[in-house]
Structure formats: structure tokens, C-alpha cells
Amino acid sequence: MKRNFGDHSANERTFLAWIRTSIAIMAFGFLVEKFTIFLNITSISLKRVPVASEHDAALLGLALVLLGTLMIAVATGRFILLEREIDRAEQGASPSTLPDVLLAALLVTMGLFLAFYLSHRLFA
Numbered sequence: 001m002k003r004n005f006g007d008h009s010a011n012e013r014t015f016l017a018w019i020r021t022s023i024a025i026m027a028f029g030f031l032v033e034k035f036t037i038f039l040n041i042t043s044i045s046l047k048r049v050p051v052a053s054e055h056d057a058a059l060l061g062l063a064l065v066l067l068g069t070l071m072i073a074v075a076t077g078r079f080i081l082l083e084r085e086i087d088r089a090e091q092g093a094s095p096s097t098l099p100d101v102l103l104a105a106l107l108v109t110m111g112l113f114l115a116f117y118l119s120h121r122l123f124a
Helices: 005-045 054-087 098-123
Strands: none
Touching: 005 054, 054 098
């Protein structure tokens, strides 16, 4: 059995949770762009003005896909770093939380931007 098995298992579960979240964010970015195209095609077929800017939706979708990709890269780096830290005999300083805080700040920024975009479309 692997030494410090419980710690390694917890590290792996955390890594997989980050991966699942990243994939969900990337899928949401893809959905935002494709759903906007669908709404515009539907509004044209109903002889109405298109409801959303495809360019804005494409930028938002791309930003979400890139954010998900960045999250996977950071999660992988932290997983490898913690794998090594768990097996070290001596106690060292805990790894930096700066990448996690930056990713959280990016997610909050993206969420606020999305809320602003949707509210602007709603009240315009």
C-alpha cells in the first residue's frame, strides 16, 4: 500500500473536482456561443430583430473556454506539487494559494461580466 494513502487520495479527489469544474466552465462557454447563434436564427425566422450580438457571445464563450483551460493547467501543477510534498519526510511551508485566489478572482470577474451582459440585454 502507498505511504500516506489518505493524503494522496484526498489530493487526487481535489484534482478531479477541479478538472470537472474546468470542463463544466468550458462547456458553458461553448453553450453561450452556440445558444446565441440559435437565438438569432430563431429570431430571424420569426422576422424579428436578432436578440444578441454574436461577436460578444463568441468573446464570452472563448473567455470561458480559455479560463477552463487555465484552471486545468493550474490544477495539474498543484496536484503534482502536492504529490511531492506529501511524500517528503520533513514538513515545509504549504504551497502558495495565489493561483487559487487568482482563478477565483477571474471567475468572479467573468460572473459579474456575464450578469452585466445578461442584465443589459434584458433591460435594453
